[in-house]
Structures are given as structure tokens and as C-alpha cells.
Amino acid sequence: MILASNALPDNAGYVAAAYLVFLALLVIYIGIMAYKLGRVERDVVELNRLADEDRAPAVPAPAEEEASHV
Amino acid sequence: MRRAVSALLRKELRLELRTPQVIPAMALFSITTLIVFHFSLQANSVEGALAAGVLTVTLLFSSILGINRLFVADHEEGGFDGFLLAPVDRTAMLVAKALALGAFLVVLELVAVPAFGLMLLDPNLTGAALGQTVVVLLLADIGIAVVGTLVGALAIQTRARDLIVPLIALPLLLPVVIGTAKALAPTFAAAGAEALPVRWLAILGLYDLVFGLLAYAVFDFLLED
């Protein structure tokens, strides 16, 4: 078999495609984790709001209960 | 343990004898499959590797029917609870169910193999060919019985049990498929049965051993409450 130096342009496409598949998988994975991170962020913001409410609630009545608990 | 196994096994066989559901279904299915093969392959007779493949596939898909039904009665009618209360080794159920499934497979083959011999096989299924077929199918049956019991027990607690069983059992049984088909191919040679390839019998035996031990080790965990 002759050395494949003549075939370089043809096969380079396949090699590139293979490495691009690898890259695509990684980026898709990052994308999915980014979505999950968004959900975590949303939850943390919500919890922060809840914690603020606990410390200085809008309604006075629960505040007395909270004060006696804390 | 032996008494527990024999008690359970007798229960299984008696249930099936009283209201035959599984075995007739498997047998009918196998014959229908042979007809499907005739039409889809457009062949009046098969021989050699093709014949081995047709028989292997027919038996494999028929056994899936049996695996699907193996634990259904226990699950629906509380047989598991009763068994768990008894002071016996839980692997007794594995052994009993595997033996029962194996027995069902043997009965299935008593119908399917002659049907195959009459309907599709080119060389005559007598003498050496028949004996060799029996040996190979026995080894295959052990593998299918063990893996089938394990997968059946795994799937019985899921909601999509009829879907899960084939999806898990078929890849796990592929070495059995490979071994059975490769071992039977020389047996169905047109010029007359050739010798059994020992390598494939060894692989089937190894598979049976490995999965037998594995099932024995993990089955307990499937029955805990």
C-alpha cells in the first residue's frame, strides 16, 4: 500500500469530524450542567428571600413568634 | 434449603400444570415464529449457519415470553410476602424459579425443535444431529434460565416490566446467542452433522458458571423488603 500522504485532504475531514464529535459532547454536557446551575441559582435566590422574610417578616404577628423562637 | 427448593419447584410446576398458560404460549409462539422466518427469509429450507440462527432466535424470543411471566403470579398474589416470612434461605427462590424456567424451556424445545426439523430444516434431524442439538440446547437453557430469573426478579418491581425484561435480557443473553448459533452451525450442515466445536461449548459453560455464581450472590438483595 502506498503511503497515505496523497489521501491527507480526504481523511482530514474524518479526523476533524471525530474530534468535533468529542468537542460537541463536552459542550452539550456543559450546556446541560449550565441549565441545572440556573435552577440551583433560582433556588438559592428564593431561599435567600425566605431567610430575609424570616428575619424581618411583612406580617407583625409571626414576628413575635419568630422572636420567641429565635 | 433443598426442601425449600423442591417445595417451591413443585408449586411452580403444579401451577403450570393446573392452568397451562406459559408453555402453550411459548410453544405456539415458536411455531408462529418459524412461519414468520419462512416468509421473511423466503426460504423453503435452511441449513448450516442460517439454520442455527433461525433456531436460536426462535428459542430466544419464545423464552422472553416465559421470563416475562415468571414472577407475575407471586407479585400479584402476595407470594413474595409469604416466602419472605418463611425461615429459608432466599436463594431457594432463585434456584426454584431457574429450575422451573429451565423446565419450561425444555418442554418448549420438545415442541419447537421437532417443528423446526419438520418445517424448515433441510438435513434430517436424527441421530448425531439430534444428540448434538440436545447437548447445545441444554447448555443454552441453563444460561437463559439463570439470566431470565435474575432479570425477571429485577423487572417485577418496575412499572414497565414487559418493556424492561427484553431490553435488559437480550443484551445479557447475547453470548448465549453467539455460543448456541456457532455451536449448532456445524450440526445443521447440509452434508451431515459435523463435530461440535468444543470452544463454543466451553464459552457457553463459562457463561453459565459466571452468571450462576453472580445470580447466587446478588439475588438476596432483590427480595428484601
Added chain:
Amino acid sequence: MYGSRLRSLSAATVVTLITGFSLAAFVAPMDADQGFMQKIFYLHVPMAIVALCGFVFGGICAVMHLRTDDPKWDLRSYVAIHISVILGVGVLLTGAIWAKASWGHWWVWDEPTLVSFLIIFLLYATYTPLRFSIEDREKQARYASVFAITAGAFVPLNFLAVRAATSLVHPRTFDSAGNLPGAMRTAFLVCFAGMILLYVLLWQYEMAHKNTVAQLRSLKRKLAGDDGLRSRRSAAPELQV
């Protein structure tokens, strides 16, 4: 804490992978009979080996889970199998590309390793649906562990059977990965190390995420009470903290 080592791990992974791929592209000599397309080997084979080891690692974690009943082991097993399945997709795709480049067909049955890998992949692809179809959390974990152990034991048996079944008419380069010439071997080993680091990195990443979510749930329960939690059915194990 799973997140503390992520930074150094990422740095190590990037450096190793880039070094490995650069070695493969610029330093390793051209393969005599396959030419440039042999370079896929430096990507495809490390991914395959790491994916298979990941499956076996998942099985080992499952054994630990059944022995200790600690749900953390179940989570480790789940993440291990999850990431191996993702790598498995990559293995099959790059394998198909390599097959097309070499033989002109997207799939060849002559390559026993690739065929075995497809069977393994199809088996492990049922892991998540199996988990999802069992609602009770403890049962889900236990049954998943039994599956992971069975499948893990199946991996070597499957390779043996398929290899015995295939007539090795076209021996491929990665079947003789042991006798690679110098520069090729170095490139391969560096890529292999990089892939291992990538697997560990992704594993830690997912474990850190799961741990964070578990802490969040606990916090939510403390602040908003039990009705603050929406418990959805899911295939992934949930840690209780």
C-alpha cells in the same frame, strides 16, 4: 466536599488533553497503512477504555452500596455509569467515523471490540429507564445496584464471546496497542491519561452538583417547611443531608 479540587483538576485535564492531542497531531508519525485517519485512534481508544473502566467502577460502587447500605455509594455508582454512557456515545460515533474512513461503511461487524461495545452500551442505556420505573427510592437504589453489578460482570464475558465469534481478518491498530512505536506510544499514553482525568473531572463535577442540590433541599426544608419541596419522580439518587 466535591467542589474543592475542581479547579486544579480542570487545569490538569486541559493541559494533559491538549498535550496529548498535540503530540498525536504533530509528533506521532503517520501510520504506514492507514495514514492520517489513524489519528482518530488517539481519541477513540482512550475514550473506550475509560468508558469500560467507568462501567466496572460503577459496578464496584454498587457492590459497596449493597454491603454498606450507604446511599452515597449508590450516587457514586449512578454518576460513574452516567458519565460512562456519555463517553460511550462518543466511542460509538468516533468508531463509526473511523470505520467509514477505513472501510467505507459506517458500521462494520469485523471489529469485535466495537461490536462488543455496542452491546454493552445498549445494556447500560437501560440503566436509567430501569431506575426511573421504580418509584420507591430505596428499592430503586438496590435494584440499580444489582443491575450495575450484573452488567459490570457481563463486560469481560461479552468481550470474550464477541472476540471469539469474529474472524479477525482485518487486525486493527488498536488491537495491537501494546506494540506501538515510541512516539505513538507516548502520544497514546498522554491522551489516555488526559481521558482518565476528564472522567474524574466530570465525575467530581456531577457529585458536587448533586451534593449542592441535596444541601439546597435540606435548607429549603428548614426554611419553608416540607411543603416547600416538590418531590418529583426521578432516576437520579437523591442524597439526604
